[in-house]
Amino acid sequence: MASPTEPRRLALAPTTLARSVEEASVGDAGRAEGALLQVGELARATGKTVRAIHLYEELGLLTPHDRSKGRFRRFARDAVVRVRWISKLQDLGLTLPEIQEVVRAHEESASASHAAAYLRGVYAQKLEETRRKLEQLRELAHELEASLHFLTHCDASCCSTETITSCPSCEHQAAAPAPDLVAGARIH
Amino acid sequence: MASPTEPRRLALAPTTLARSVEEASVGDAGRAEGALLQVGELARATGKTVRAIHLYEELGLLTPHDRSKGRFRRFARDAVVRVRWISKLQDLGLTLPEIQEVVRAHEESASASHAAAYLRGVYAQKLEETRRKLEQLRELAHELEASLHFLTHCDASCCSTETITSCPSCEHQAAAPAPDLVAGARIH
DNA sequence: TCTAAACCTCACCCATACGTAAGAGTTGGA
DNA sequence: TCCAACTCTTACGTATGGGTGAGGTTTAGA
Numbered sequence: 037m038a039s040p041t042e043p044r045r046l047a048l049a050p051t052t053l054a055r056s057v058e059e060a061s062v063g064d065a066g067r068a069e070g071a072l073l074q075v076g077e078l079a080r081a082t083g084k085t086v087r088a089i090h091l092y093e094e095l096g097l098l099t100p101h102d103r104s105k106g107r108f109r110r111f112a113r114d115a116v117v118r119v120r121w122i123s124k125l126q127d128l129g130l131t132l133p134e135i136q137e138v139v140r141a142h143e144e145s146a147s148a149s150h151a152a153a154y155l156r157g158v159y160a161q162k163l164e165e166t167r168r169k170l171e172q173l174r175e176l177a178h179e180l181e182a183s184l185h186f187l188t189h190c191d192a193s194c195c196s197t198e199t200i201t202s203c204p205s206c207e208h209q210a211a212a213p214a215p216d217l218v219a220g221a222r223i224h
Numbered sequence: 225m226a227s228p229t230e231p232r233r234l235a236l237a238p239t240t241l242a243r244s245v246e247e248a249s250v251g252d253a254g255r256a257e258g259a260l261l262q263v264g265e266l267a268r269a270t271g272k273t274v275r276a277i278h279l280y281e282e283l284g285l286l287t288p289h290d291r292s293k294g295r296f297r298r299f300a301r302d303a304v305v306r307v308r309w310i311s312k313l314q315d316l317g318l319t320l321p322e323i324q325e326v327v328r329a330h331e332e333s334a335s336a337s338h339a340a341a342y343l344r345g346v347y348a349q350k351l352e353e354t355r356r357k358l359e360q361l362r363e364l365a366h367e368l369e370a371s372l373h374f375l376t377h378c379d380a381s382c383c384s385t386e387t388i389t390s391c392p393s394c395e396h397q398a399a400a401p402a403p404d405l406v407a408g409a410r411i412h
Numbered sequence: 413t414c415t416a417a418a419c420c421t422c423a424c425c426c427a428t429a430c431g432t433a434a435g436a437g438t439t440g441g442a
Numbered sequence: 443t444c445c446a447a448c449t450c451t452t453a454c455g456t457a458t459g460g461g462t463g464a465g466g467t468t469t470a471g472a
Contacts, residue, residue: 043431074439076448086449087430099412106438108449114411121408127364131428142409155409156375163368166361173358176315180351187344220309221330221343223302224287231461264418274419275460294468296419319458 043085072101072110082119089119095136097122128162129169183217231273260289260298270307277307283324285310316350317357371405 079086092098093109098118100109125135138158145151190212214222267274280286281297286306288297313323326346333339378400402410 074448085430087432090451091430104438104449106449107451108438117404117408118411121404121411124364124367124405124408126429127360128368132430133428138409151409152375155406156372159368159372159375159405163365163372166365166368170358170361170365172315173354173361176312177351177354177358179312180316180347180354184344184347184351187340187347216305216309217312217347218343220305220312221326221339223306223309262418273460275462278421279460292419292468294419295421296468314459320460321458 043087072112073115075100075109075111078111078115078119081116082123084119084123091132092119092122095132097132097135097139129165130162179215179217183215186212186215186218231275260300261303263288263297263299266299266303266307269304270311272307272311279320280307280310283320285320285323285327317353318350367403367405371403374400374403374406 073081075086075089078084079089082089089098093100098111098115101112101115102110104110122135125138126132130138138155141154142151145154213219261269263274263277266272267277270277277286281288286299286303289300289303290298292298310323313326314320318326326343329342330339333342401407
């Protein structure tokens with residue numbers, strides 16, 4: 037089940053990663069000390085593709101610190117944190133347009149506490165959703181376990197022989213009905 | 225966050241659901257006794273749309289028991305189980321083409337035990353994946369909780385004042401670093 | 413017989429999150 | 443100076459799971 041079309045990840049960079057520290061524009065918004073990152077470096081650092089990074093920038097989720105003379109994007113170090121943040125929001129089930137909303141609201145909020153309150157709202161809602169999803173997944177896991185059990189034990193011992201009345205390996209006396217995951221496969 | 229474009233579910237059927245029992249073709253593959261279902265009835269019974277049912281049929285996941293004189297699809301009762309089965313496989317993360325594969329393999333397997341073995345393989349793999357997902361979701365839930373805690377307590381009490389050295393409400397002595405979900409929102 | 417509601421078969425449309433390619437420019441070490 | 447590796451922009455392609463008509467037919471109750 038491995039994806040047959042893996043995106044071309046970047047090769048190991050032969051160019052020196054350590055850039056002259058002077059370029060790190062200490063005085064500016066780049067709170068991160070150290071060299072700036074090219075888009076490929078950021079991609080490698082985050083496990084994303086260059087295309088994904090570009091997309092995030094298009095959507096306003098991420099902004100390069102500046103550009104080189106040749107218009108190469110240069111990202112501050114903490115862009116790595118930002119990209120990971122985006123990934124986590126995706127894991128939480130937010131779409132990129134939804135993340136756009138979060139960013140917009142966060143940037144437009146007047147005060148820091150206002151921004152914090154907004155985030156709290158979003159996260160509280162997502163926490164609830166996540167808990168619901170957890171519950172659903174747990175149920176699915178149980179169904180899978182029951183189906184596996186049925187497929188290996190009950191079905192083989194009970195149904196293959198004709199004696200439905202006694203099934204030593206089944207805890208329940210009644211002939212165990214096939215779980216939905218098993219029953220559904222047999223229809224048609 | 226409610227979907228603005230809800231698919232038109234079917235209206236309550238004014239037509240009598242109870243069809244003449246004679247139509248139920250008792251002798252045939254329809255193990256289910258009772259009337260056959262029209263596509264809309266099947267849709268209502270499963271919470272799917274008619275279009276979805278049609279799609280499942282196109283993909284070979286589902287087959288109507290027969291057609292009426294006017295080419296209306298008529299499904300056996302247990303088609304409901306089949307559709308629910310499809311839904312559960314989707315919940316497990318299988319795409320419709322993947323479900324196609326399962327169906328194909330299941331139908332092509334010579335013996336029942338062979339088919340069971342195949343299903344076991346699929347389900348065992350999905351069980352592992354589900355457990356991994358559970359673990360990931362649990363982590364996310366914890367991160368959300370930590371972020372909510374940080375946003376309501378630590379951030380307000382510690383960072384708004386200038387005294388970083390002592391934070392009465394924080395259990396850890398060190399100034400609590402913002403969780404990724406909080407830190408990421410502040411970048412740029 | 414009439415009619416509303418359901419159904420039929422195309423067939424095109426949608427959002428999401430990138431993949432992929434083309435053609436050209438940039439970077440930096442050798 | 444040269445070249446490989448990297449990056450640029452533009453723009454179309456892809457997969458998934460249906461949604462949404464259009465235009466016509468069937469059903470079944472009244």
